[in-house]
Amino acid sequence: MSAQRFGIHVQQTVLDDLARRLERTRWTTFPRAEHAPGHWKTGTYPKYLHELCDYWRTTYDWRRQEEALNALPQWRAKIGTADLHFVHARTNALRSLPLLLLHGWPDSFFRFHKVIARLSNPDAQFGDGVGDGAAFDVVVPSLPGFGFTGPVALGPEQPARRSAELLWRLMTEVLGYRRFVVAGGDTGSVLAQILAIDHPDAVVAIHLTDIGWHATLGLDPSSLSRPERRYVEDSRKAFQADGAYAMLQTTRPGALATALSDSPIGLASWIVDRFHAWCDGHDVDDSFGREDLLTNVMIYWVTNTIGPSMASYFASARSPSLTPDDRVERPVAVALFPHDIGGIPPRALAERTLNVQRWTEMPRGGHFAALEEPDLYAHDLVQFFRPFVAGAGAGDRAAQQERSDVHRAV
Amino acid sequence: MSIEPFEIHLPQATLDDLDQRLLTTRWPADDPGATDWDAGPSPSYLRELCDHWRTGYDWHAREAELNRFKHFRAVLGGTIVHFIHERGRGDDPLPLVLTHGFPDSFTRFLKVIPLLTDPAAHGGSASDAFDVVVPSLPGFAFSELRHQNLFGIGDLWHHLMTDELDYRRFGAHGGDWGSTITEQLARNHPGSLVGIHLTDVPFWHAFQRPPDLCPSEQEYFATQEHFMMKEGAYAMLQSTRPQTLADALNDSPAGLAAWLVDLFQRWSDCRGHIENRFSKDELLTNVMLYWTRQAVASSFAPYYDITHAGAPRWMLEKAKEWVGSSSRVPAGFALFPKDLSHPPREWAERFFNVQRWTTMARGGHFAALEEPELLAADIRTFFRPLRGLRPLRGSRTLHGVAPAARVAPAARVAPAARLRPRDGSRPRDRG
Numbered sequence: 001m002s003a004q005r006f007g008i009h010v011q012q013t014v015l016d017d018l019a020r021r022l023e024r025t026r027w028t029t030f031p032r033a034e035h036a037p038g039h040w041k042t043g044t045y046p047k048y049l050h051e052l053c054d055y056w057r058t059t060y061d062w063r064r065q066e067e068a069l070n071a072l073p074q075w076r077a078k079i080g081t082a083d084l085h086f087v088h089a090r091t092n093a094l095r096s097l098p099l100l101l102l103h104g105w106p107d108s109f110f111r112f113h114k115v116i117a118r119l120s121n122p123d124a125q126f127g128d129g130v131g132d133g134a135a136f137d138v139v140v141p142s143l144p145g146f147g148f149t150g151p152v153a154l155g156p157e158q159p160a161r162r163s164a165e166l167l168w169r170l171m172t173e174v175l176g177y178r179r180f181v182v183a184g185g186d187t188g189s190v191l192a193q194i195l196a197i198d199h200p201d202a203v204v205a206i207h208l209t210d211i212g213w214h215a216t217l218g219l220d221p222s223s224l225s226r227p228e229r230r231y232v233e234d235s236r237k238a239f240q241a242d243g244a245y246a247m248l249q250t251t252r253p254g255a256l257a258t259a260l261s262d263s264p265i266g267l268a269s270w271i272v273d274r275f276h277a278w279c280d281g282h283d284v285d286d287s288f289g290r291e292d293l294l295t296n297v298m299i300y301w302v303t304n305t306i307g308p309s310m311a312s313y314f315a316s317a318r319s320p321s322l323t324p325d326d327r328v329e330r331p332v333a334v335a336l337f338p339h340d341i342g343g344i345p346p347r348a349l350a351e352r353t354l355n356v357q358r359w360t361e362m363p364r365g366g367h368f369a370a371l372e373e374p375d376l377y378a379h380d381l382v383q384f385f386r387p388f389v390a391g392a393g394a395g396d397r398a399a400q401q402e403r404s405d406v407h408r409a410v
Numbered sequence: 411m412s413i414e415p416f417e418i419h420l421p422q423a424t425l426d427d428l429d430q431r432l433l434t435t436r437w438p439a440d441d442p443g444a445t446d447w448d449a450g451p452s453p454s455y456l457r458e459l460c461d462h463w464r465t466g467y468d469w470h471a472r473e474a475e476l477n478r479f480k481h482f483r484a485v486l487g488g489t490i491v492h493f494i495h496e497r498g499r500g501d502d503p504l505p506l507v508l509t510h511g512f513p514d515s516f517t518r519f520l521k522v523i524p525l526l527t528d529p530a531a532h533g534g535s536a537s538d539a540f541d542v543v544v545p546s547l548p549g550f551a552f553s554e555l556r557h558q559n560l561f562g563i564g565d566l567w568h569h570l571m572t573d574e575l576d577y578r579r580f581g582a583h584g585g586d587w588g589s590t591i592t593e594q595l596a597r598n599h600p601g602s603l604v605g606i607h608l609t610d611v612p613f614w615h616a617f618q619r620p621p622d623l624c625p626s627e628q629e630y631f632a633t634q635e636h637f638m639m640k641e642g643a644y645a646m647l648q649s650t651r652p653q654t655l656a657d658a659l660n661d662s663p664a665g666l667a668a669w670l671v672d673l674f675q676r677w678s679d680c681r682g683h684i685e686n687r688f689s690k691d692e693l694l695t696n697v698m699l700y701w702t703r704q705a706v707a708s709s710f711a712p713y714y715d716i717t718h719a720g721a722p723r724w725m726l727e728k729a730k731e732w733v734g735s736s737s738r739v740p741a742g743f744a745l746f747p748k749d750l751s752h753p754p755r756e757w758a759e760r761f762f763n764v765q766r767w768t769t770m771a772r773g774g775h776f777a778a779l780e781e782p783e784l785l786a787a788d789i790r791t792f793f794r795p796l797r798g799l800r801p802l803r804g805s806r807t808l809h810g811v812a813p814a815a816r817v818a819p820a821a822r823v824a825p826a827a828r829l830r831p832r833d834g835s836r837p838r839d840r841g
Contacts (some may be wrong), residue, residue, distance in 0.1 A: 017434075017436075024427075025661055026660050026661045026704065028657065028660035028661075028704055028706070028707040029653070029662075029707060029709050030652045030653040030656055030707045030708075030710065030714075031555050031707065031711055032652075032711060032714050032718070033550065033717070035640050036598070042651065042652050042653040042714065043651045043652060043653025043654030043655065043656070043657070044653055044654050044657060045653075046514050046653065049657065059457060141569070150439070151439055151440075177711070189824070207705050213415065240646075242650060242651075243646075243651065244646035244647040244649075244650045244651055245647070246645075247642070247646055247647075247652065248643035248644070248647050249642040250643075251641065252449065252450050252641075252643055252644065252672065253438070253449050253450060254438075254449040254451060254453070254672075255449015255450040255644070255668055255669055255672040256450070256452075256655075256668075256669065257438040257439060257440070257450060257453065257668075258435075258437065258450075258456065258662065258664050258665040258667075258668040259658040259661070259662040259666065259669065260438075260658055260664050260667020261436050261437060261438040261439075261665075262431075262436045262662035262664055263658050263661035263662040263665060264434055264656075265657055265658075265661055266657050266658020266659070266661050266662060266665070267658070268656055269653075269657035269658065270657075270658060273651065273654045274493075275470045289629075304436065304438065304439045304719075305439065305667075306438070307438030307439055307440055308438075308439060308440070311449060314449045320715060339784075353696075
């Protein structure tokens with residue numbers, strides 16, 4: 001099994017077609033919206049979407065973004081029927097540990113672009129000796145169904161578990177790691193938990209930014225303490241108020257996939273609405289910047305993967321891989337950002353399904369913490385994983401040698 | 411204010427733009443040959459439909475068909491309202507307003523209009539004839555949406571029927587939003603309504619769960635909850651993030667067709683094959699009225715209204731007021747097996763003076779399109795005993811008088827005995 005070097009090169013016809021579509025956008029305004037500045041009450045604020053579209057058409061330069069993305073070492077590996085795309089940024093540090101970073105929806109491998117250098121070379125990046133000589137070999141895949149990995153036939157049985165299996169094979173069979181750590185949020189949190197449950201020998205520890213819906217909405221309320229019940233009830237209410245996107249994606253994703261594949265502004269609205277809803281503060285540009293927002297949208301657009309990305313909700317809902325009875329026994333760190341979906345759960349709730357060894361309630365940040373608060377996020381990962389580095393690294397010399405050979409071979 | 415005749419005519423530029431968009435549709439990267447409707451419309455059917463739209467569908471021919479009906483527009487309270495108005499053929503046609511819902515349009519009723527206006531020509535009796543009025547909901551097709559919210563549409567219709575069309579008393583029929591609006595008419599203007607005929611119990615009554623539900627009502631609540639979890643995402647999205655959804659649907663004709671046609675397949679009695687119930691042309695003409703009028707965003711307004719802007723409080727208050735004091739206006743229900751909800755009669759009787767309850771053997775949410783004969787027959791039968799209770803035509807001299815004063819008190823409270831149907835169905839008295 002081998003990996004091929006990969007670079008992103010979107011055909012000019014795709015970009016020309018996109019420009020034409022943006023130019024002929026048929027704008028519409030929901031009549032009940034009160035158009036006070038910054039108003040997002042009925043959906044993406046129309047004035048903002050207009051501005052974003054103008055920026056997209058006149059200022060945003062995909063080729064420049066493409067160049068920046070291609071500065072990251074990217075590969076593709078055939079595993080089963082999947083053609084898995086991933087960034088593999090190796091560290092030069094002597095004491096190192098492989099780290100798998102898993103994104104969610106509606107983001108992409110791009111979620112982690114700001115933290116890759118911070119993690120592969122923490123001492124240089126943070127300059128405060130936080131890494132203490134240790135660092136990470138960072139692996140960032142595009143999840144099955146997403147971005148440059150694209151649709152993968154996972155079958156009807158526990159598709160999330162099948163996805164996790166592909167990631168495990170990437171780390172072990174393709175990259176030759178025997179032991180590694182995993183971090184993620186959203187879908188990435190689910191996959192990290194599955195990996196830790198299914199491969200406790202390989203997965204040393206995991207770092208999560210949320211505990212997963214199965215561990216909140218899936219619980220029997222009668223078994224919960226009062227604070228837990230209050231949290232679950234609040235989550236339920238929040239879901240009713242703003243969870244329609246998820247409900248649609250778990251029940252009828254195909255009803256919307258056509259429109260989002262055909263309309264770039266519709267796609268941008270669908271995605272940016274979520275970035276706005278789950279950012280810290282009220283200004284999505286302040287949190288992420290237009291360049292990053294659009295690059296993430298572009299990754300969906302140029303690969304035409306919004307359909308499969310939504311379908312992954314549908315498939316997982318039909319055959320869930322995690323239930324409230326599943327428990328992660330490997331050490332878990334939970335870093336909670338106050339503006340993430342659902343806010344901060346009680347630690348006791350997390351401890352029902354996770355072996356929580358580190359619990360951090362962050363002062364700021366939201367769902368896309370690695371993009372919005374890269375220092376806070378990366379720092380927490382380094383702090384938690386550093387004690388595992390020596391052991392894992394020492395036992396892994398042979399494997400490191402082995403995977404070096406793999407990369408030389410391609 | 412004047413009522414003006416109206417003809418449907420779409421600008422050529424709109425049609426050309428549509429053609430261009432259909433030609434360049436960028437389809438999702440799913441299996442184009444997949445025929446199942448599991449996660450959304452069948453990809454292969456959707457491609458077939460859009461292919462027909464571009465190459466086989468003849469808008470000008472469909473437009474000519476639509477224009478065979480008599481269309482009008484009137485400015486009501488500052489808002490342009492489009493409606494069809496067809497006079498009945500018979501000695502004494504009863505005026506009847508038919509109200510559509512989502513995801514359809516006035517086209518929902520095109521098949522029943524002739525059956526209702528001219529029953530004699532369709533195996534019925536001329537004495538069952540109706541003057542039929544079919545308005546487009548505000549924000550749908552050729553009606554504007556200005557300031558009215560969902561809860562004002564009943565008053566708007568009353569204004570249209572009485573002040574503009576000069577009817578003194580009339581009947582009303584509807585399903586989906588049409589049943590909510592028809593109920594408003596009966597609640598707010600009982601003196602003007604001889605009866606109302608519905609294909610469902612307006613769903614929002616279930617927002618409040620009375621403590622004394624009987625077993626069949628409990629089952630109804632359970633299936634409603636199940637429906638919302640399994641099928642309700644469209645409504646949740648349209649009520650909470652209508653702008654975000656409309657951004658995409660208003661920019662992609664294939665995407666809009668997918669969104670709307672999905673519901674026609676799921677809610678009709680089509681046995682898995684949508685064309686058992688609707689031709690491609692029928693489906694597309696309905697989609698055309700959303701696409702070319704850029705009406706999708708405004709068509710979501712009722713979903714927003716019913717969950718925002720004080721509406722839940724309004725409904726709970728109304729529901730409290732209405733429970734146990736069912737409106738005096740006689741109500742007939744025709745329930746079709748593949749419709750979204752299957753309320754038991756007990757539930758309907760909490761809110762309505764149920765005089766007729768028909769459980770149909772076939773048909774779904776779009777009964778007027780799917781089973782026009784069954785529906786028309788039920789409407790005729792329901793209204794037959796109610797026809798005697800009116801002067802129908804207002805007198806022009808009454809214009810300018812407050813509507814409530816124009817209805818004689820005697821006409822408002824009809825003797826119960828006369829309201830009973832004569833067709834053998836058993837009315838149930840309420841204490």
